[in-house]
Amino acid sequence: MKRTIILIVFTLSIIACNKKHNPIPLVKDTYFDKAESFLSKNSDSAFYYFNKVAANSRDSLEIAIAYNQMAVIESNAGDYFGAQESLMISLKFLNDKKEKHFNCLSSDYNELGLNVQNFKNFDLAIEYYDKAEKYSNNKVFNLMILNNKALVYQKTKKYAQAIKIYNEIITGTGESQKEYARALSNVTKTKWLQNPDYKAAPYFLKALDIRKKQNDIWGQNASYSHLTDYYTTIRPDSALIYAHRWYQVTKEIKSPDDQIDALRKLIQLSPPVETKAYFKTYQKLDDSLKFARNSAKNQFALIRYEVEKNKSDNLKLQKDNTEKKYQIIKQRILLFSTFLLLIGGSGISIIWYKKRKQRLEMEAQNTVRENKLKTSKKVHDVVANGLYRVMTEIENQESLDRNSILDKLENMYEKSRDISYEELGFTDQNFHVKLSDLLRSFATETIRIVLVGNTADLWLKVSIQIKIEIEHILQELMVNMSKHSKASNVAVKFEQTNNCINIYYSDNGIGIAEEEQFKNGLTNTGTRIKSIHGEINFGIKAEKGLKVQISFPVS
Structure with missing residues (x-):
């Protein structure tokens, strides 16, 4: 949830930047406004409208932002593969030569780093964070990228590199007490991991005190987690006190992942008489979270399929309407031409012309029949089978590449135009x-x-x-x-x-x-x-x- 809020603000900064550097303001799609309104209260609806933006918008930056936000929603729901796919599509709509695209590029690479970090691909995560830092022109967001990068070094036990980055963050926080407290707590944990004898408590408590004064609930969540870990082996009774406070904060911020982590600590530290109740709560919450995330993955796939299907149906309807209009015009022209022919001549000339016209029409019809017989085999192979192949892909693939489908339809269109030639291209x-x-x-x-x-x-x-x-x-x-x-x-x-x-x-x-x-x-x-x-x-x-x-x- 915290990442979602940050990226909502970040998306707005992208749009604001767009308006600042482009004399023609970015006209946001109405679906985009609806998607933003649902971001913090209904992720399924937000995903649906962002997908609508991606399918209907003509602005490449707006499409890229939509896919970026879809990726955040998927990642928060635990669909990391779906998130990576959305981010890769987002990057395709961005130009690294255009400054107004830099913020979205930075966000895409930061999200990719977080996703591959979940798969413990730490080397690739560092590469993505480096790219995110390269395109970031937002000071606060840049500190977040550095924090993510330092966390990778901490997890891979490269403590010296992590501490160096955290110190850089502390220097760059300026008057932001919130960012200073975050960096102080993280660098303290890293120093303690590097040296278990390090006296970390005063610094952890200092960071917690700042976060309480700033009413930074998410920050307090991290502080209680750090204090619980620190005291687990040296003073289990203190660790249990902080674990209880941690658990209460996780319920306040409504973060099921953090609740599960806090419950694990309570199960580990509590007396046997209390452990059973915590374990039941843990098991129920874990099952609910897994079910919710699996349901979300299926819902996201269904939303994408329905949007693509509706778009395909609309294109087919437009094509059918165009064909009907053409046939009506064609029939009217034919009727008018026939009328002119009937009144244009007289006597024997009219009779002769009509007979000649009938003979020519008969020859033309025979030629058409012969051509139809010759080309029926090619029509079956090229158009019918080609369409069946595309229909199969649309019906059975969870996520579709819109450009790929359009390319295939265009290819069949070109072949059908040339179907009367002896050989297809x-x-x-x-x-x-x-x-x-x-x-x-x-x-x-x-x-x-x-x-x-x-x-x-x-x-x-x-x-x-x-x-x-x-x-x-x-x-x-x-x-x-x-x-x-x-x-x-x-x-x-x-x-x-x-x-x-x-x-x-x-x-x-x-x-x-x-x-x-x-x-x-x-x-x-x-x-x-x-x-x-x-x-x-x-x-x-x-x-x-x-x-x-x-x-x-x-x-």
């Missing part, structure tokens, strides 16, 4: 990577995809035409699997024997009936195999599953 650069991405895109929470042998060397001597056909063949198999097979495990193995490449496909689904082997899309598969002088064999099916072997010459 195709690039064989990094074909093995492209093929792996295609196959793995069908993986879901219930479908596991395993690939073996798909290396760059395997495809070096294979022609572009063969690569095109193989890509469509495998895509058709995966679409058939996803739609019909009910498989949970799919394996695709690639190997080369002499001048021949073999591809072995297998799944544990319901198999495929004999009469179904060459229906619909699989008919195209057989045609494609023949076009590259290859073979396809549907193996003898066991009780469950399907095995397919594809073989074709390298050149």
